[in-house]
Amino acid sequence: MTLQIIGAGVGRTGTYSLKLALNQLGVGPCHHMEEVIFNMPVQVPLWQNIVKGNYDWRAAYQGYASAVDWPTAAYFRELHQAFPTAKFILTQRSAESWAESFGSTIYKALAERHVFPAEMQDWLQMVNDVVARTGFPPGLDHHGLMQAFNAHNAAVKAAIPASQLLLFQVKEGWEPLCRFLGKPVPAEPFPRTNDRVEFWDRISGQT
Secondary structure (H helix, E strand, O other): OOOOEEEOOOOOOOHHHHHHHHHHOOOOOEEOHHHHHHOHHHHHHHHHHHHOOOOOHHHHOOOOOEEOOOOHHHHHHHHHHHOOOOEEEEEOOOHHHHHHHHHOOHHHHHHOHHHOOHHHHHHHHHHHHHHHHOOOOOOOOHHHHHHHHHHHHHHHHHHOOHHHEEEEOHHHOHHHHHHHHOOOOOOOOOOOOOOHHHHHHHHOOOO
16 A cells, blocks of 8 residues: 555644544545554554654555654655655644644653653654654744744645645635545534644543
């Protein structure tokens, strides 16, 4: 199986809702950081090697037809080279609201990763490395996060041909996504999930 759809949007831009939507449209299974969390013994070593520059995409995405969220979003250039016919989706939201959300969830967890159980440390270190590679190293303030977020989005738009790239906000719902993918619009509402409470529950193993 080869990747057909690649999400270039970073975490906290609606990537989990997009994952659910892609699965529902029949263009999954969709890889997401949750897949890494649920399969750490296999996935974490694969992504540790990718962080070191050993790009074994076939192994990392074995069994997946699409991928969104981190760690995928950190490697949009490399993935465009590896999968030149894939369609890319850049999930977006305002830089202000993203920085506030990211700063109080993922970024906070990474800054405090020493308090998490030992069995999560390799995963957290990999996530920290991937997030830093995307342009969000430790220690940025709110304004710095906003600038880095805008820079990432600009880099995606510069690297991916417009004909292969959908700029998408999950609040837009099914229509632009289905039009881009050539899929009929489902009768069910567009999935909306992964608010901040769910995020903390997920990484603490409560869901």
